[in-house]
Amino acid sequence: MEILETIGFDLGHGETAVAKAIVESIDPPQMLEINNKKNQITALGWHPKLGYLVGEQALIQAGVTQLTISFKQKPNNDPKYRETISTFVATYYRLLKESKQLEGGEGSYFYVGCPSGWSVSDRTEYQKLLQEAGIPQLNVVPESRAAFMQAKEAGKLEYDKLVASVLIVDIGSSTTDFTLVKSLEEIPIDFGSNTLGASLIDKAIFARTLANHEQKALLEKVFKEYSHHQARCELACRKAKEDYFSNEQLYSDPESFARGFESINEQIYFIPQVNKLMMEEILNQPLPELGHQSWVRSFTDSLTEAKEKLEKLGIVPKLLLMTGGASRMKFTHLLCQEMFPEPETLLRPDPEPERCIALGLARVGRWDLRAAAFKEEVNKLFTSNKLKDLIKRHIPELIESLTKPLTDGLIVNAVKLALKDWQKNKIRTLADLETSLISRAEQWLKSECAVQIINHQCAYWFSNKIQPDLAAQTDPICRKFQIPRSSLRFQDSIDPNFVNPELRIGDAILAETVGFIVNVVIGGGTVASIITLILTGHLTWPIALVYGASVMAAGMELNRKSVQEVIKTNVDVPSWVRSSFLSDKKIEEMCEQIKPELEKVLQEQLTADQEAFDKLISKVEQGLQKTLSTKVQSCIILIQ
Template sequence: MKYAVGLDLGDGESALCWLPTAGRSEAQLYARGTEGSAIVTAIARVHFEEDEDLSFTAEARYRDIIGEEAVLAKNARHFSVNFKTRPDPADLQTPQPLIFAQILLTEFFTRYPEVRRECVVYVGHPAGWDRKSVETYQKHFSAMDVPVRLVAESQSALVHVRDRRAEHRQAGGLDRVLVVDVGSSTTDFTFVDDLIPRNLQVGSDLGCREIDATLAEMVRKAFANDTKFIESLGQDGGQDMLLLLCRRAKEAQFAGARLRLQELQAGCDDKFTPFVVPSVGWLGQKEIPQQVVRAPGGWAERLTATLIEVRDQLGQDKPELIVLTGGGSRMPVVRQICGETFPDAVVEDDRDPAFTVARGLASTGRHRVAVERFRQEIQMLKDQPVFNDLIRTRLLSSFGEVRSVLSERLEMDLEQSKKPSQRLDELIREMAGMDHIFRKLRVELESSVTPLVLGICRSYGVRDDQFRLDFTVPDIVSSMMKARIRTAWRTMGFSQGVWDAATMVGQGGGVLLRGAVLAIRKAGAGPVLAAAAISAAAGGVVVGGAKGIEYLARRRLQTMLATAELEPTEVAKLVEQVAEAITIQMDARAVEIERFLAPDAETTDDY
């Protein structure tokens, strides 16, 4: 897929953005004319204009419109806002959120047909929804003719926060983090510990529209005796228009600015004017932050209770960082309550919180595509000649160093006649003591292979300062090298019994030879001791008794070491093993990235 599309279908406002899955460009926000990138989640059913096709039935001559166009529509048959609710599996009707999404995506794809041809759409869902609700939501979107995946909203916000920090080379700070996504219908919580996100199933019934509903009830009580007000409000869509008025009044006060209330008052359908005009005036005189949000039993108290529930669920897992996202996070009371509930945590506001989820959804799509491509390229790396040649060269060099080190040690033993004899099994174990050779091999492999691997990593945003590369040389390398030396020893005819006979008998030459010959006959000893016996029988000099036979054995071993080589099949096997070990480690890097992209088993998002 060439593009990832993120759709944050909010209860109050929605946002849509997209980005190419290749590269690391920033997501582009979709703007609907003068409405901007924040799209009011509203839908209206209006009649076709007279000059449009009249061949349709009466019902078919209606069409659905969304956003600000729906808010300002004249003569709408139906108007609604705040319709994002937990889906009902038993409801067979097409839900309004799906209709809204279909209209928005159709409009977007008409403008950008190249995106539609090769894209996946990622849609957010509240983290507090249970699995059955998420499955139902997914089934609704399966009717669309483009691939759709669901991701928890607060988790997608986490992905965006991670990307934002990566841009500023802030690798740390995401080990123990709580993301609080304050939306209109829900407040979502995702906790990250050791790079693993956990979506908490709390807050699904706590959204900022509670404030709007409280204000709307206060307005209705204030004008309960106004007949024209009540009649106008009772028309289809009237209650939804009042909720929208209350939301914009709330936002205006928290933003400290006038927020299009007058535009709504002048532009709405005339049938709503009798209640819209007095409502705007009444709302402008109300101190919403103090008199409504912080009122006893109000929204602020409910947020406090929910955060305490989150704290209880986390237990000993205390966040070090709290990231606030979502349009509702702009209310100062949210930061204050988070700080009071988690006094040891740093509270951080995200920039443009209304678009955090949409950007994170699109980024999630890009990361998932990148991880799959990353895995494919790492697998292909194993078959590249330059990759395998680097490994082969380093392995053969290390084996040569093993031979050289052992040969030098044998030479030192020969020159130091007073040094105690070393048994055969101790010589073999000496190979296992050459940790520095294999440490050097690991360093050499890292220095040779890392540029190839990091070239792939960086092209997919897997930064080396975040994910440390550590190529551990498989045990088979040292085991096979030691086995090769041990096999060479055996071909020389050594056996532990012969070695014991040669080194543990008395010091007299005659006794030594008799013991050696008996041992040779019994154990079928090889050419070193046999040569020593023949030399003695012919009147030759046996060098230093037991020391002499050991001397010849070590000389013969030196000769063997000088010519010992790994078999081609052994080299091929070693190269394969090392390449596979590197591939496994790089796949682990992909898993670390996927931890941010896939929620826990209780709320998995792909079905």
């Protein structure tokens, strides 16, 4: 069955959220609801009559006898942990299907997030565990990737930042993850044991409230016997924390408090409360979970370590993305900005961190599917022989464009110079002239000047002949995936906001073409044909008219070819005769006379070697495929 939708499942330690993206659309993903809410406390409850309940319903439903909260962690073999995760996911999946918010089955592909610090084996094991919940198609990806994709598709990242270095700081309930995204590749910054999560603040508020409670001993007994009461009280502490950080200015007054509330029974209440003074004490008190460091000190140390690791790599991130529900804590923004100051690094906190990962996961899923389909379309072009046919069709035009400038160059840089040397008696015989012509022609063809001429003509040929036909093949692919047509075009004027402008035809393609032309001209008899034109048509026989009588008088029975060879090898025309016999004007006239003949010879030589041209076509095709593949990798991030 065709995959119709990608589901971003953000199963967080503190909260869970789900979003859906339609694969064949570029519309933003939509948040899905459980219990009429887009975000749910990560809670699983058991009710004797109603069965398993999740989120708020598990917390407020009377008669719930078992309650588990904040249970996300690395996969392990603890049967209770595995059952809790599997049951929670299965219940969520069932409720989403029952409410008709997703297709279900093979039409829905789930993307579930995990901390970027988890290893590949952790992800694989987690995926197996989640699939036990009965979701047929499921993939586990780093939450940092989701945060990056959400920022990119929400229009917060320009192309230069997309391909540069972005540091993602994900402050979650159980961990704080640092991930470097460089050239679209994720590199987790590993800190070993990572327990720096915002739930530690909830626990500190809980411990403080319990320690100061007038019925502390009774509460401890209740919590020991009825763990679901403790879970609810811990959530009340979390709500007090969230209220405080949402309205910090309000609670700077010592008489104002952010409060949570939980009723144990009609006589016992648990009411956590915090204000600015109390929160500063909590944030700066030593915590055993952090090696007896405070939350602020641990976060600062993590930022410092991240910066040091990036400096060793020679990297200053252009952008620092903050996500995770706890990134709403303003003091974390200040510490990040202090460690990575502007303008070198721009700070971008996500405005909806509680939904960012779910939306980003749905986008990641859709992007994966559409990117794979995009690559497949380009690969079809590679395997269809269309590129080879396109190049082959325009080869005659390349040859035609090369003959005139090469002829002009050979005449100026080889023919004229060799003739003038003969005229000035620097060359003795016509055989020596032949050797000089060959040497000068080959030397010039290998020179930077000749290479530039061929290079220029090839580039012009590619831009004006190959590129328009190639665009006719690639433009429909770009339209299909709604990315700029310039993404797969070879143009100097490509907008750098969309693709890398340096990816044009590619030096490799031109180098192959230039090398081929030089080898054909030198090795294919072209130079020899030039010599024949000059010697037989313009020098040998005029000399024979002068020296013919003495040659015949010597009793040499010679045919036409023999006469040429004798004259070429033996006759040394006196220097006083040469300047009149071959004046500067005569050299100019001779060069003009042989130019059309030389152009014809060049064209014939370049066309004659079909095997060599087939090889050239193949090399140009391979170079084109390689460069197109590079462009695909460069522009694939533009797919939505």
